[in-house]
Amino acid sequence: MSALFILIGISILVAASFLAAFLWSVKSGQFDDDYTPSVRMLFDDTKQIPTKKIQTKTQQKLND
Amino acid sequence: MYLLLNENDLCVYYDFDKNPGIKAKGRFVSERFAYLEDEATIKKLVQFSNGSQTNVTFSLPQMHCSSCIFLLENLHRINPGVIKSQTNFQRKEVFIIFDPHQISLRKVVELLAFIGYEPNISLKDTVSKRTSTFNRQRIYKIGVAGFCFANIMMLSFPEYFSSGNIEQNGLKETFTWLNLGLSLPVLFYSASGFFVSAWKGLRQQFLNIDAPIALAIVVTYARSYYEIITGTGAGYLDSGTGIVFFMLIGRWFQDKTYDSFSFDRDYLSYFPLGVSIIKDGIEKNIPVTQLQKGNRIIIRNEEMIPADAILLSGNANVDYSFVSGENTPVQKQPGQLIYAGGKQIGSVIELEVAGEASQSYITQLWNNDVFHNKKNGEKSFIHPWSRYFTLALFAVAATTLVFWLINDTSKILPAVSSVLIVACPCSLLLSATFTYGNMLRLFGKNKLYLKNASVMESLAKIDTIVFDKTGTITQNQTSLVSYEGTPLTDKELVAVRNVARQSSHPLSKIIAVWLQTGDDKIIPVDQFNEYTGKGLQAIVNGIDVKMGSASFMHQFNPGFASYDTGSHVHVMMNNVHMGRFNVSNQYRPGVEQLVDELKNKGLVLSVLSGDNDAERDNLKKIFGAAADLNFNQTPQQKLDFIEALQKDKKNVLMLGDGLNDAGALMQSNVGIAVSDNTAQFSPACDAILAGENVQLLEKFIAFAKSGKTIVTASFILSILYNIAGLSFAVQGILSPMVAAILMPASSISIVLLVTALSSISARAKGL
Structure with a gap:
C-alpha cells in the first residue's frame, strides 16, 4: 500500500514541475506578447549579404 | 523606400502583403531630431546602457501589418549598429538594442523615421519614464491557483466516492493534509488581491464586491482547516481553491486592456521634445522644458509650435486642426501671436516666445479642476447588488443560527459556516466580469475601444449627446x-x-x-x-x-x-x-441616418463647434430645427456647456476629436474621442472610436444597454443557484461533494450563458 504514497508524491512532483515550467515561461516574457511571435515565425531566414558597399550607400542616404 | 530595401536585400518585404502601404515620408529633416544629441535627453529615454550596448523602446503608432514587423525586426540589416530589434505589435512598440559606438540614438531615430516609422517621442517620455505596464503577477497567481486547484480536486476524489470512509490506514489523513499544504499558496498568494481590495473598501466604509468574496474565502478556509486539524472532516478546500481560480480568470478576462491606446493623455504627450533656438546668431537645440520667454525659435515645415509665440519673420501658415479641429490652415502676418499647438506648413519661420510651454493658451485648459479630479467614480450598479446580497446572506446566516440555537446546538457551527461558504457571490461577480469582458471585445471589434467596463455602464445611461463638428461629424x-x-x-x-x-x-x-x-x-x-x-x-x-x-x-x-x-x-x-x-x-457618411436613429430613441442632441457658423444651415437640415447648435466655442465654453447640462441631471455623451474638446470630453459622463487613425493622437477620454464607425453610435448605446439586461438575468440565475446551495446549507447537510459540484457548475454555466447572450445580442444589434 505504501506504493500509493509514492505514486501520489510523484504525481505532485510532476505537476509541480509543470507549474515551475509555466512560471519560468511567464518570467522569461513568453506571455507578454501573444501576437508578434506568431507572425515572426512566418518570415523566411534569408541569407545574410556580406557586401560592404551596400552599407555605405544606405549610410549616405541617411546622411543626405 | 524601395531602393533602400533593395540594397539590403529586403525586397521580400513586398511579398508578405499586397499593400504594405507605408510611406517613406519625404519630409526627412535631420535638424528635427537634433535634440536627441542632448545628454540629459538621451539619459531619460534609454532604459539601459553599458557602453557597448544601449536598450531603448520606442512607440511606433504607424505599425499596422505583418510587413511592418518584418521590416522593423530587420533593422540590423539596414544598419549594422543595431544589434537587435524586437517588435511588440499589440503595444505598437519596438525594442532596440544598438551599439552606441557605431550609431547614435539620433541616428537610430532618423533611420526609423526614414523607413516611415517615426517614433512618437513626447515630452511625457522624459518627464516620467515609460514603464512596462504588463502585469505578470496576475498570470503567476492564476498559474499557482490552477495548479493547486487541480491537485486538491484530484486528492479529494476518493472522498467524494467513498463519502469520507477511506479504509486505507493513514491515506485519508495524507490526502487532507496534502490538500491543506496545497491550499496555502492559494490563500496567501493568489487570493491576496481580494483581501486587499475588500480591506481598502471597508476602510473607506464602502462594501465593495470583493468584501463578500473575501469573507467567503476566509470562512471556507477557516472551517476546512479546523476540520482537517481536528480530524473531523475533509473540509471544502476543493471549492475554496476553485472559486479563487475562476474569479482570477474572470478578472484577467475583464481587465484585458488595449495596450496600444493611451486614454489619459495630457498636453505633455503632444508636445515635441526639443526645439531649435537662435542665440547670438547660432542655432542650437534645447529641450522644450527649458524654453523661456524671449527666446527666438525656428520652426520648420510640419513642426509644432511649442509655446505661444510672436511671429518675427517667414510665411506662417499654421494648421490648428489638431487643436481646434479647424481643417484649413491659418495665415499669420509678422507681429501676430501664434498659439501653441499649431503646426507650421511650408517654409521656415522664426518666432519669439511669449511664454513658457506650460503656460500657453492650450495648456491652460489642463489647469481646470476637471483634469485633477478623477471622474467621480460612478458606482457600478453591481455594487448595490453586492451589498444587498451580503445583507441577505447575513440575514440567512442569522436565521439559521437562531433556528439551530433553539433546535440543535451541535449543528450551529456546521450550518452557519456552510451558509457562508456556499453563498459565495462568485457567480454574481463572474456574470458581470464575463459579460463586460466579452462586450469590451465586441466593441473593440467594431473599433470602439473603451477604457474599462464601467464606461459601458455609463454609456447605457446616456440621455444627451453633444457632438463636436469638425473631425467628428465631418471628415x-x-x-x-x-x-x-x-x-x-x-x-x-x-x-x-x-x-x-x-x-x-x-x-x-x-x-x-x-x-x-x-x-x-x-x-x-x-x-x-x-x-x-x-x-x-x-x-x-x-x-x-x-x-x-x-x-x-x-x-x-x-x-x-x-x-x-x-x-x-x-x-x-x-x-x-x-x-x-x-x-x-x-459630412461623414451615415451621419443623417444616425441622427434620425438617435432622435427616435428620444435622445437630446446638440452640436458644439469651434468653427464659424457657415455650416449652420446644413447642420439644421441634419439635426432638425430644435437642436441646440453652438458655434465659435472656445475649449472652456465647451466644458461649461457640458457642465451646465449635467447640472440639469443629464447624462452627457460627448464626441470630439481635437485638443479643444479635451476639457469637454473629460467633463462629460462618457467622452468618446473620434479618431481617423486610432493609433495616433487623441485627447484624454473614456473611449476611442474610429472615425468610419461613428454612424454605429446608436447601435453601441443599444448594445451597452443590453449588457445591463444580460447581467441582471445572470444575477437571477446565480441567485437560483445560491438558493439551491443554501437550502442544503441551512439544514447543516452540505457535503463537500455537493459544494464541489455546485460551485464550478454554477460558475461555468453562468460564464457560458453570459458570453453566448452578449454575442447574440451584438449580432441582433447589427454589430
Whole structure:
C-alpha cells in the first residue's frame, strides 16, 4: 500500500514541475506578447549579404 | 523606400502583403531630431546602457501589418549598429538594442523615421519614464491557483466516492493534509488581491464586491482547516481553491486592456521634445522644458509650435486642426501671436516666445479642476447588488443560527459556516466580469475601444449627446466643393484653375485641386494681384479673371447684390459675375441616418463647434430645427456647456476629436474621442472610436444597454443557484461533494450563458 504514497508524491512532483515550467515561461516574457511571435515565425531566414558597399550607400542616404 | 530595401536585400518585404502601404515620408529633416544629441535627453529615454550596448523602446503608432514587423525586426540589416530589434505589435512598440559606438540614438531615430516609422517621442517620455505596464503577477497567481486547484480536486476524489470512509490506514489523513499544504499558496498568494481590495473598501466604509468574496474565502478556509486539524472532516478546500481560480480568470478576462491606446493623455504627450533656438546668431537645440520667454525659435515645415509665440519673420501658415479641429490652415502676418499647438506648413519661420510651454493658451485648459479630479467614480450598479446580497446572506446566516440555537446546538457551527461558504457571490461577480469582458471585445471589434467596463455602464445611461463638428461629424482633410451659376466653358475653367493656383490661400488651393483635370497644362498668368483676405485678380488668355469674396465682387460691380453665408468664392469674368464656388465640410457618411436613429430613441442632441457658423444651415437640415447648435466655442465654453447640462441631471455623451474638446470630453459622463487613425493622437477620454464607425453610435448605446439586461438575468440565475446551495446549507447537510459540484457548475454555466447572450445580442444589434 505504501506504493500509493509514492505514486501520489510523484504525481505532485510532476505537476509541480509543470507549474515551475509555466512560471519560468511567464518570467522569461513568453506571455507578454501573444501576437508578434506568431507572425515572426512566418518570415523566411534569408541569407545574410556580406557586401560592404551596400552599407555605405544606405549610410549616405541617411546622411543626405 | 524601395531602393533602400533593395540594397539590403529586403525586397521580400513586398511579398508578405499586397499593400504594405507605408510611406517613406519625404519630409526627412535631420535638424528635427537634433535634440536627441542632448545628454540629459538621451539619459531619460534609454532604459539601459553599458557602453557597448544601449536598450531603448520606442512607440511606433504607424505599425499596422505583418510587413511592418518584418521590416522593423530587420533593422540590423539596414544598419549594422543595431544589434537587435524586437517588435511588440499589440503595444505598437519596438525594442532596440544598438551599439552606441557605431550609431547614435539620433541616428537610430532618423533611420526609423526614414523607413516611415517615426517614433512618437513626447515630452511625457522624459518627464516620467515609460514603464512596462504588463502585469505578470496576475498570470503567476492564476498559474499557482490552477495548479493547486487541480491537485486538491484530484486528492479529494476518493472522498467524494467513498463519502469520507477511506479504509486505507493513514491515506485519508495524507490526502487532507496534502490538500491543506496545497491550499496555502492559494490563500496567501493568489487570493491576496481580494483581501486587499475588500480591506481598502471597508476602510473607506464602502462594501465593495470583493468584501463578500473575501469573507467567503476566509470562512471556507477557516472551517476546512479546523476540520482537517481536528480530524473531523475533509473540509471544502476543493471549492475554496476553485472559486479563487475562476474569479482570477474572470478578472484577467475583464481587465484585458488595449495596450496600444493611451486614454489619459495630457498636453505633455503632444508636445515635441526639443526645439531649435537662435542665440547670438547660432542655432542650437534645447529641450522644450527649458524654453523661456524671449527666446527666438525656428520652426520648420510640419513642426509644432511649442509655446505661444510672436511671429518675427517667414510665411506662417499654421494648421490648428489638431487643436481646434479647424481643417484649413491659418495665415499669420509678422507681429501676430501664434498659439501653441499649431503646426507650421511650408517654409521656415522664426518666432519669439511669449511664454513658457506650460503656460500657453492650450495648456491652460489642463489647469481646470476637471483634469485633477478623477471622474467621480460612478458606482457600478453591481455594487448595490453586492451589498444587498451580503445583507441577505447575513440575514440567512442569522436565521439559521437562531433556528439551530433553539433546535440543535451541535449543528450551529456546521450550518452557519456552510451558509457562508456556499453563498459565495462568485457567480454574481463572474456574470458581470464575463459579460463586460466579452462586450469590451465586441466593441473593440467594431473599433470602439473603451477604457474599462464601467464606461459601458455609463454609456447605457446616456440621455444627451453633444457632438463636436469638425473631425467628428465631418471628415477632416476633405472638403466638398460645388459650383453654382453660369456654367463655365473649358477654357474658362482652365483660367480659373491657373489663377487659383497662384495663391496660397487655403480656399484657392482647395478650388485649384478640385478643378484639376487630366491635361494639367500650366498657362502663364498676367498681372496677377492678390488682395489679402479679399480675392485675386489676373489676366489669363485675355480673360480678366477675378475671384474672391462677395465684398470683393462688390468693389468692381456695385450692382452685384449677394452676401456670403459661408466659405464661398465668387468668380467674375471680364467684370461679369459668373457664379460661385461653395466650399463646405464633407459630412461623414451615415451621419443623417444616425441622427434620425438617435432622435427616435428620444435622445437630446446638440452640436458644439469651434468653427464659424457657415455650416449652420446644413447642420439644421441634419439635426432638425430644435437642436441646440453652438458655434465659435472656445475649449472652456465647451466644458461649461457640458457642465451646465449635467447640472440639469443629464447624462452627457460627448464626441470630439481635437485638443479643444479635451476639457469637454473629460467633463462629460462618457467622452468618446473620434479618431481617423486610432493609433495616433487623441485627447484624454473614456473611449476611442474610429472615425468610419461613428454612424454605429446608436447601435453601441443599444448594445451597452443590453449588457445591463444580460447581467441582471445572470444575477437571477446565480441567485437560483445560491438558493439551491443554501437550502442544503441551512439544514447543516452540505457535503463537500455537493459544494464541489455546485460551485464550478454554477460558475461555468453562468460564464457560458453570459458570453453566448452578449454575442447574440451584438449580432441582433447589427454589430
